[in-house]
Amino acid sequence: MKGLIILAIIYFVYRHLKEKMLDSIQPSEGSRSEGPESTDDVMIQDPECGVYFPLRDGVPGRIQGKTINFCSIQCRDAYMKKH
Ligand SMILES: [Zn+2]
Structure with missing residues (x-):
């Protein structure tokens, strides 16, 4: 049971980090294509x-x-x- 909770925490932390990484990538891509x-x-x-x-x-x-x-x-x- 303990192992499952730890796995769930790792999964949520991983998901949170992935979302944060995507957020930081997207604005730089937008400014790159807009750059004159x-x-x-x-x-x-x-x-x-x-x-x-x-x-x-x-x-x-x-x-x-x-x-x-x-x-x-x-x-x-x-x-x-x-x-
Ligand atoms: Zn010329």
Whole structure:
């Protein structure tokens, strides 16, 4: 009989902890999907032609120690010639 009570207590503690863990996971998941700063959707401006494009489609170029993203290789080359 004692063993059953202990088992029941362990079960309830386990359930309580599981619920608490789920509660702490859910809000972080919500804020992750709502976050506007996900790298896939970031729009940046091409410094050469002024066009806005998604960062994931950008062509990275290294200019004066900085990495700058361009809309195309042509823009990157034109910008690199000037700088
Ligand atoms: Zn461009």
